[in-house]
Amino acid sequence: MRPNVPKVTVLMTLHNKGPYVEEAVRSVLASTFTDLELLVVDDASTDGGLEVVKRISDPRIRILESPVNTGRPAAANRGYDAATGAYIAVLDADDRIHPERIAKQVAFLDAHPDVGVCGSWLRFFGGRDLVHRLPDEDEEARALSVFGVPVSYGACMFRRSVLEAHGLRCPVEWRTPGMDYLFMLAVGRHTRYANLPEVLTDYRIGMQNMRHGRDPRRDLFLVTVEMFRLLDIAASEAEAWSHLHLHEPPHPQLGWAGLWAVHRWKGKLLRTTTHLFPGPSFARQLDQRWDRLFHILVKEDAWASLLHIALSGNWRERFGYWLSVTRRRWMGGAVSDQGPTP
Numbered sequence: 001m002r003p004n005v006p007k008v009t010v011l012m013t014l015h016n017k018g019p020y021v022e023e024a025v026r027s028v029l030a031s032t033f034t035d036l037e038l039l040v041v042d043d044a045s046t047d048g049g050l051e052v053v054k055r056i057s058d059p060r061i062r063i064l065e066s067p068v069n070t071g072r073p074a075a076a077n078r079g080y081d082a083a084t085g086a087y088i089a090v091l092d093a094d095d096r097i098h099p100e101r102i103a104k105q106v107a108f109l110d111a112h113p114d115v116g117v118c119g120s121w122l123r124f125f126g127g128r129d130l131v132h133r134l135p136d137e138d139e140e141a142r143a144l145s146v147f148g149v150p151v152s153y154g155a156c157m158f159r160r161s162v163l164e165a166h167g168l169r170c171p172v173e174w175r176t177p178g179m180d181y182l183f184m185l186a187v188g189r190h191t192r193y194a195n196l197p198e199v200l201t202d203y204r205i206g207m208q209n210m211r212h213g214r215d216p217r218r219d220l221f222l223v224t225v226e227m228f229r230l231l232d233i234a235a236s237e238a239e240a241w242s243h244l245h246l247h248e249p250p251h252p253q254l255g256w257a258g259l260w261a262v263h264r265w266k267g268k269l270l271r272t273t274t275h276l277f278p279g280p281s282f283a284r285q286l287d288q289r290w291d292r293l294f295h296i297l298v299k300e301d302a303w304a305s306l307l308h309i310a311l312s313g314n315w316r317e318r319f320g321y322w323l324s325v326t327r328r329r330w331m332g333g334a335v336s337d338q339g340p341t342p
Contacts (some may be wrong), residue, residue: 006060008036008102008157009085012093013075015042018049020094020204022056027096029058033103037062039083040093043075044068049093073170073179080160080169089157094204101200105157108196116162116191117184119151120200127205134195141193143281145185146227146273147247147289150193153180155201158187166190177214178223185230220244233272239265246289254297259304263311266290294318302326 010028014021028038041064042050053063064078080088087109091097105118112118115138122132134152135141141150162168168190170183224243228235235243242265245254254262270286294312297305298321305326309318 005084006035006037007085008033008087008089008106009079009083009160010036010038010089010091010097010102011041011076011079011083012038012091013041013043013072013079014045014049014053014093015069015072015075016045016047016049017093018045018047018052021049022052024091024093024095024097025053025056025061027098028091029056029060030099031097031102032099033106036060036089036102037085039064039079041075041079041082042066043070043072071172071175073174073183074172076179076183077169077172080163083160086160087157088160088163090154091201092154092203094206095154096202096204098200098202101155102157104196104198104200108194109157109159112194114192115194116159117151117156117187118194118196119156120196121198122152122155122201122203123199124203124205131199132203133197136195136197138192138194139277139279139281140285141195142188143277143279143285145188146231146233146269146282147285149181149184150188151184151195152201152203153184154203156184159191162187162191174226176222177219178226181223182226182230185227189230217244220247231273231276233269233276235265239268243269245293246286253300254293254304255301256304256307259293259297259307259311262290262293298322298325299329302329 012024012028025038025040028036038061040053040061044066050063050065053061064082066075066078087106089102089105101120105120108118109115119134121134124130124132132152134150135144144150168183168186170179174182221240221244224240228240238261242261245258245262246266266286270283273282290312294305294308297308305322309315309322312318
């Protein structure tokens with residue numbers, strides 16, 4: 001065993017992110033929490049990024065090199081195998097960590113032994129600038145997991161004992177975007193989630209992201225099918241496509257038949273997941289996403305949005321708004337984003 005084992009291992013996988021990796025590394029080294037090691041797992045970079053890291057002189061940096069590119073999941077697994085800290089924090093090689101993130105996540109996990117992974121909010125920068133908020137509590141984060149990440153992988157800290165006790169590793173066969181989401185789902189089967197309600201990581205948007213230049217709808221479908229498998233939710237291919245309409249907009253044109261299919265899937269999903277999400281948060285999440293479809297449809301398809309009102313049974317709350325928006329559309333007027341008052 002290595003002497004002076006740190007409390008935290010910060011895991012950073014690196015493959016051809018040379019222009020950004022020094023900023024990422026130095027953000028870790030500037031942390032207010034100093035009882036850490038930075039484990040950089042290089043996956044056969046060819047852009048000089050590994051040499052950039054080697055030029056940074058700090059005894060807390062440890063490097064694992066690979067002669068061949070094995071893919072991000074396998075590289076991450078090598079890091080989990082080699083990590084020595086009681087906690088493992090993750091940071092992508094093109095992102096930035098805030099100085100107080102490690103200290104705050106350590107303090108939270110120390111105080112909450114029932115929580116196995118703690119994340120935070122993120123600030124997107126580069127291609128766009130906005131704050132991505134995630135639920136604080138386990139029940140709400142778990143309810144979100146059917147539609148997106150309950151805890152952001154690149155902003156989280158794991159309890160290493162949970163990963164080791166259950167043999168949890170990233171799916172090495174998964175080479176499309178979504179590996180981090182699937183890993184977080186697997187972790188959530190054995191422990192509780194939490195997110196600190198503040199921005200502690202900056203997430204860089206740009207061409208270096210794995211999702212850049214891909215078909216996002218197809219990737220989302222593939223990861224949705226795998227999500228259903230991991231959570232033991234029975235769903236046909238058609239139902240998986242229906243599920244995508246409950247994700248973030250923009251949505252393709254639904255029409256009557258598509259909306260009927262989404263409504264049927266919504267009912268089936270709620271019945272199927274009762275044992276997975278026994279609290280009220282999942283039903284509330286599902287209702288919010290279904291309601292959001294109305295606000296999208298009413299500006300695009302008068303008859304499908306009218307069917308939405310009928311299926312939802314809320315004529316009193318919605319019909320006046322539907323009539324107003326539809327009249328303006330048919331008369332060629334602008335449609336406001338302001339929806340009806342709940």
